[in-house]
Amino acid sequence: MIRLYDFDKVKPEEILNRDIRAEADVEATVDAIIADVRARGDAALIEYAAKFDHAELQSVQVTQQEIDEAFAELDAQDPEFITTLKMAAENIRHFHEQQLHKNFILTDKPGVVLGQKYTPIQRAGVYVPGGTAAYPSTVLMDVIPAKVAGVKQIVMTTPAGPGGKVNPGILAAAVIAGIDKIFKSGGAQAVAALAYGTESVPAVDKIVGPGNIYVATAKRKVFGKVGIDMIAGPSEILVLADGSCNPAWVAADMLSQAEHDKLATPVLVTDSWELAKAVQAELEVQIPQLARAAIARASVDTNGKIIVTDDMNKAIEAVNIIAPEHLEICVDDPFAVLGRIENAGSIFLGKNVPEALGDYFAGPNHTLPTSGTARFSSPLGVDDFVKKSSFIYYTREALGQVEKRIANFAEHEGLHAHAKSVTIRFEDQ
């Protein structure tokens, strides 16, 4: 059964223990795999696919024929699903297009031009897990922002299953999102291939996408050589609810996270002991009805929390301390609360907005900062696939007016060659 806490009696920092670290043996394994892929390229990828994924591959790239077969298979199974994928993709594209920034230029001083321009990253790599964590929704969420940003080449790697086959939903989502190339490789070896390139896989400038501890460790190791997105921890939902909420809906929303993973964290913060107890009871009713009841049970009992506060002000304070990945604000007037939320990845406003709406369909990204990192980081988006360059232009006259200031500053820092690089331009030649 989920545990109840009185907010006044616990330190909020103690409520969520979210410290995840790689074991030393994972580090050594990942180091060896990266070195092997750098040395042997595709041959290493094919060997690891056989060893770890039980997939016998002739080549690592997915062919057009395989893509056509995936669409045919999905269409035969459930023709609506391809339409659902396309509608979701369109919503995601529309939302992310609003994230594009404009270059700017300042010309307000005589002879001076200052500015900043955006350039898309040239090549991006998207990692997609296989097996039961193969989520077409994540493919859409990772590829579409790169596409909107204008990345020239977007490639994906995902492990093949036995027989060398890739999940058809993954392939369809990738094509709908606008992928350029798809490779059959998973784990640390896929990350190594994206970072350093092989005969088939182009070396990319940035790698995004979730994965297990081997994938996460490999991403940390190649960081610097390439960019990476966040290292995602277990999924979290925090429902902020007052006494007016339907406890069955709140419980269902908490369970939508709990079913992901035993480590997932479902939290309710409320000012109502009555709602707290009703949700606690509802969870017990609904868990046994779930297909993934065992996972949800472990998540709720181990990590689940209901925190009761004196009032909604305290509840909002708790939210900002916890800095949840997903925040549902289940009150009648959620827009009144929106401005007071300082730390949260994605915010679901009102009683009719279950997190699943955002996971799949509404448009905002579902790749979000976990483990309290919403205090300083943001959802995946177009910004992750562009970079800025600043620029400075001065005329000779404009430089002449500040020559002595710059030399003064440089001399104070003991950097005489800095000073000289300005003054030399005004010496007699």
Added chain:
Amino acid sequence: MIRLYDFDKVKPEEILNRDIRAEADVEATVDAIIADVRARGDAALIEYAAKFDHAELQSVQVTQQEIDEAFAELDAQDPEFITTLKMAAENIRHFHEQQLHKNFILTDKPGVVLGQKYTPIQRAGVYVPGGTAAYPSTVLMDVIPAKVAGVKQIVMTTPAGPGGKVNPGILAAAVIAGIDKIFKSGGAQAVAALAYGTESVPAVDKIVGPGNIYVATAKRKVFGKVGIDMIAGPSEILVLADGSCNPAWVAADMLSQAEHDKLATPVLVTDSWELAKAVQAELEVQIPQLARAAIARASVDTNGKIIVTDDMNKAIEAVNIIAPEHLEICVDDPFAVLGRIENAGSIFLGKNVPEALGDYFAGPNHTLPTSGTARFSSPLGVDDFVKKSSFIYYTREALGQVEKRIANFAEHEGLHAHAKSVTIRFEDQ
């Protein structure tokens, strides 16, 4: 003497070897220091200040009296310098104000509101090195973007020298930039204090600022608990010049980086063998005249490169492969080249714009992506001190229209509780 390369005969990837890693013994030392600061707080900071900085401290926070004394000392020494600091700060503030983004909201579908809002990080910590690398300019560049972003509390740590005194230029720059509190602590212990807090030092949400290998390693270790800015490698300048350039100016600009550090990398890319040889000779003339001649000599001889290409198109290609931290475009019409630069931190346009102008004064940030990371990362700026939250609002009717799509998607991913969280809202109660 600086080495010359024919662009057609070398792999550009081989030209710049920029792989920097912490030694294992640094890791162990840093782990021990972090654990000690977490356990003992201020007492540990005071002990390390005595041990590493030879500074006997009574308390770790800089007092108002110390700040007043710093201004008085600077004013007595060189009254112009405070004015220079204030003018530079104003330029930096003006430029960074242009980086502020607007929230957005989409209301184009009936019953649906989607949006994204920016929130400043609540607390930021700025690390400032001491000793000969104590640069007031870096204080301005690190603090002002946080201030413009709206960070509520900005604190700085920097090591005190013998006698417990902090460099007066550092203190003045911090106050002019708008710092809230200043602490006397350097090295890994300062990073630990910022990440975990002590009796005096508040725990912050993000740590920025350069430092030695101990500081960089500590930043890597606390990343996740807090955000960090980039881990900066040695400084780099790439001068892209055609045959019309003054070789003495080009050499002076290259030396303005070379004087920083033996590991600094000054590079010239040109389509003119004549300029290449003239710059090579000019470097030999100017190096002996420098105050920091030994450092510049080591930088130029070990890391310096002149790369000669067949034409300017190839030269621009080389620039984009190298992805330099600082790029000077020394040609008569630099704006014609600007749009073709894909990878560079900060771009200096034309013959009258030595890098030092941007290091100190013009306004754009001087904390820039090194080691080729301009392929995927950006100058420090306001974006580093804000984060985004997305939000979703649907009416009951709007949710009803997509209920089946979301359930369809969730069922395809085998996540039945996700589906249930939507459908439960339309069941008979």
